[in-house]
Amino acid sequence: MKVTIYGSGYVGLVTGACLAEVGNEVLCVDIDPGKIERLQRGEIPIYEPGLDRMVTENSKAGRLRFTLDPAEGVAHGLFQFIAVGTPPDEDGSADLQHVLAVAGAIGEQLQEYRIVINKSTVPVGTADRVRERIEQALAERAAQIEFDVVSNPEFLKEGAAISDFMRPDRIVVGTDNPRTAELLRALYAPFNRNHDRLLAMDIRSAELTKYAANAILATKISFMNELSNLAERLGADIEQVRVGIGSDPRIGYQFIYPGAGYGGSCFPKDVKALERTARDCGYQAELLTAVENVNERQKAIPLRKLEQHFGELKGRTIALWGLAFKPNTDDMREASSRVLMEALWAAGARVRAYDPVAMEECNRIYGKRGDLILCESAMEAVQGADALVVITEWKEFRSPDFFEIRETLRQPVIVDGRNIYDPAQMAALGYTYYSIGRGPRQ
Ligand code: NAD
Numbered sequence: 001m002k003v004t005i006y007g008s009g010y011v012g013l014v015t016g017a018c019l020a021e022v023g024n025e026v027l028c029v030d031i032d033p034g035k036i037e038r039l040q041r042g043e044i045p046i047y048e049p050g051l052d053r054m055v056t057e058n059s060k061a062g063r064l065r066f067t068l069d070p071a072e073g074v075a076h077g078l079f080q081f082i083a084v085g086t087p088p089d090e091d092g093s094a095d096l097q098h099v100l101a102v103a104g105a106i107g108e109q110l111q112e113y114r115i116v117i118n119k120s121t122v123p124v125g126t127a128d129r130v131r132e133r134i135e136q137a138l139a140e141r142a143a144q145i146e147f148d149v150v151s152n153p154e155f156l157k158e159g160a161a162i163s164d165f166m167r168p169d170r171i172v173v174g175t176d177n178p179r180t181a182e183l184l185r186a187l188y189a190p191f192n193r194n195h196d197r198l199l200a201m202d203i204r205s206a207e208l209t210k211y212a213a214n215a216i217l218a219t220k221i222s223f224m225n226e227l228s229n230l231a232e233r234l235g236a237d238i239e240q241v242r243v244g245i246g247s248d249p250r251i252g253y254q255f256i257y258p259g260a261g262y263g264g265s266c267f268p269k270d271v272k273a274l275e276r277t278a279r280d281c282g283y284q285a286e287l288l289t290a291v292e293n294v295n296e297r298q299k300a301i302p303l304r305k306l307e308q309h310f311g312e313l314k315g316r317t318i319a320l321w322g323l324a325f326k327p328n329t330d331d332m333r334e335a336s337s338r339v340l341m342e343a344l345w346a347a348g349a350r351v352r353a354y355d356p357v358a359m360e361e362c363n364r365i366y367g368k369r370g371d372l373i374l375c376e377s378a379m380e381a382v383q384g385a386d387a388l389v390v391i392t393e394w395k396e397f398r399s400p401d402f403f404e405i406r407e408t409l410r411q412p413v414i415v416d417g418r419n420i421y422d423p424a425q426m427a428a429l430g431y432t433y434y435s436i437g438r439g440p441r442q
Helices: 010-021 033-040 051-060 070-076 097-109 126-140 161-166 178-191 203-234 238-246 267-280 286-299 301-310 336-346 359-366 378-382 402-408 423-428
Strands: 002-006 025-029 064-067 079-082 114-118 147-151 171-174 198-201 317-321 350-354 372-374 387-390 413-416 432-434
Touching: 002 010, 002 070, 010 025, 010 051, 010 064, 010 161, 025 070, 033 064, 051 064, 051 161, 070 097, 079 097, 079 178, 097 114, 097 126, 114 126, 114 178, 126 147, 126 203, 147 171, 147 178, 147 203, 171 178, 171 203, 178 198, 198 203, 203 238, 203 267, 203 286, 267 286, 286 301, 286 336, 301 336, 301 387, 301 413, 301 432, 317 336, 317 378, 336 350, 350 359, 350 378, 359 372, 378 402, 423 432
Parallel strands: 002 025, 002 079, 025 064, 079 114, 114 147, 171 198, 317 350, 317 387, 350 372, 387 413, 413 432
Antiparallel strands: none
């Protein structure tokens, strides 16, 4: 089948590579010339495990191509996927300019029936706006061509995106046209063999399902973070509490890890956008506001612990392990590391940072500055530092040489923003160790 995908980011590129992998002819369209040139040269602009091989092999086989030209995109695929960014606007709502720009381009170029599939995370009602924009562009050139608009939100996780796409928990298809649902069922059939995971529903419910999924996951994290702050004040250990509640199958162990807040390109913006959607229809979503506020506060905790230990941070050097918002990605959007680094710089401290894959991204965001030293290795980052902060739980940080770190740091101080170390072991090794929700009673 022929597929066009607008947007070659984390979602678009993974979708394109996976659909090509099972034999479809995929054309990816992006507006970023640098990105398209790199992809045409066989370079992958993002880090996502397994993506490199898939893009290279499918490009070589001629099943995956890249272009800047939307006209070529519209002519190519019966399936027209929109997978462009929907960043937060100033008021928290999702900025739909990229989605609507694609809709406009499709309307301008449409020559025959197409299925326009919205994969970007968009507020309820966006499918109507996409339809209107296409109709408007068709009317401007007095054309009458049939098309359908479908909502097909994406649930992949960065860092495990390929396996999530290849073996999805569910494929949500929102459409009011049963024939379109069947065409999408055929497109997704290679990923839907074990048992039927395709959930056909109305468009608005499909759009809301994506926000509901992200909002409940963010809620679980903020709930645990709230409890961790309470545990600290009560002299309880949140990690023991976590296991105690996770053992109840109604609660489960997944997604109840306390830490230095959630980041990334989805949870923060989607919680804000849903809250905004609620406000727009006259409803105050108080739980969502609290989820967001708890997260903001949580992101500041590593800094608070450093201040608690050192007092003034001016002139201090802090080693930072982890820049990406979570392991196995180079994505630093809304990462807790950024909140910490920016606060440290504002306080007059220097940062020696290391991340296994996000160094280039960090350099792209912050450029060269005297108070940021990007280090080649985790051990290099601790050299000459007053304390070490772990902010991303990469595997390689889980069992480091604590003796060497202790000898290298100016002071044996570790702030563990993800609770990956054992407090008793840290104490036995002579560290002053701060973690989340496991401290002595305050
Ligand atoms: P991204 O920023 O990585 O990629 C978006 C791409 O779209 C960029 O390459 C940009 O140049 C391109 N683009 C912008 N305007 C365009 C246009 N008019 N035509 C063609 N390309 C255009 O974004 P992402 O992380 O892939 O997210 C895309 C959407 O998917 C968002 O709505 C996001 O909320 C949603 N989503 C993301 C994830 C995730 O884990 N990243 C998971 C599920 C859903």
